[in-house]
Amino acid sequence: MARTPSYMLELGTPVPPFSLPDTNNKIISDKDFAGKPLLVLFICNHCPFVIHVRNQLATLAKEYTSKGVAVLAINSNDVANYPDDAPEKMKIEKEKAGYTFPYLFDETQAVAKSFKAACTPDIYLFDKDHRLVYRGQLDDSRPSNQVPVTGKDLRAALDAVLASERVTSEQKPSLGCNIKWKPGHEPKY
Numbered sequence: 738m739a740r741t742p743s744y745m746l747e748l749g750t751p752v753p754p755f756s757l758p759d760t761n762n763k764i765i766s767d768k769d770f771a772g773k774p775l776l777v778l779f780i781c782n783h784c785p786f787v788i789h790v791r792n793q794l795a796t797l798a799k800e801y802t803s804k805g806v807a808v809l810a811i812n813s814n815d816v817a818n819y820p821d822d823a824p825e826k827m828k829i830e831k832e833k834a835g836y837t838f839p840y841l842f843d844e845t846q847a848v849a850k851s852f853k854a855a856c857t858p859d860i861y862l863f864d865k866d867h868r869l870v871y872r873g874q875l876d877d878s879r880p881s882n883q884v885p886v887t888g889k890d891l892r893a894a895l896d897a898v899l900a901s902e903r904v905t906s907e908q909k910p911s912l913g914c915n916i917k918w919k920p921g922h923e924p925k926y
Contacts, residue, residue: 741856741915744926752867753851757841760828765839770807774898778810779859782830783821786913787857789880793888795835801895808838813849814917849916850924856913862894873908
């Protein structure tokens with residue numbers, strides 16, 4: 738399994754605009770979450786790194802949504818070559834994983850490129866003004882390292898945002914499978 742680190746988009750970057758369909762074909766936009774902290778997760782169905790943390794993602798999302806954080810996930814993988822990530826299978830994965838947040842499909846991969854997303858999971862937390870305050874790992878756990886999945890790094894950032902405190906700039910990149918780009922569409926970050 739390939740280990741691709743996140744690109745680490747510059748802190749303070751405004752949320753890149755997006756408008757994408759969810760698993761019920763409802764269009765979800767960044768504007769739907771104005772005035773709320775926004776957690777954007779780039780994930781997919783088949784990645785072993787995402788599968789490893791998906792229970793924590795579901796738990797964390799339920800917990801922080803109840804505290805006023807908007808949470809959503811985006812799948813940008815090439816479904817022609819990775820059919821396990823197709824929208825109809827995203828709907829099944831959402832239910833199976835217990836995701837209560839919108840799971841969006843980025844068919845053109847333009848949204849992933851606007852976020853400079855590189856891997857799954859790739860995690861971005863924006864404050865209530867939709868400025869990037871955290872991008873990086875969920876925690877130190879990986880599928881093969883026996884470290885428990887706690888979400889401690891992301892939880893610390895979320896707690897700081899909710900307390901109107903500064904999020905530490907010492908952030909570790911996420912690590913996961915590379916986004917499965919369509920042939921000829923690989924970004925040059």
